[in-house]
Amino acid sequence: MKGYITVREAADKWGITPRQVQILCKANRIVGATRMSRIWIIPEDAKKPTNNRKKVKYCND
Template identity: 40%
Template sequence: MDYLTSMEMSKVWGISSRRVSLLCSEGRVAGAEKKGKTWLIPKEAKKPEDPRRIKKQGEQVNE
């Protein structure tokens, strides 16, 4: 399985590396592993939904 660091994944997901690390530490990224100070995230991992964004019935949220 190929892994990316939090810095690399931040570029893929379009968010800060600090936010990626926080999501990993909260257990919201499936398959993320911590090696030393570095988070290793599976290349195929999906970006977790933002709970602050609420979809209204029939409305689509663009990512």
């Protein structure tokens, strides 16, 4: 389909695993991602979702 990429193509583009892309799609974190039967299709211009986890700094006093 024109204008869409596969999970594997998105994973290569963003530097993450295909499984992580599938997880992001299922969690609705990729805008415009749609499931067609058994595969996810992602818009070519979709941006990689940000990581909202916070880093914790430990201090040994």
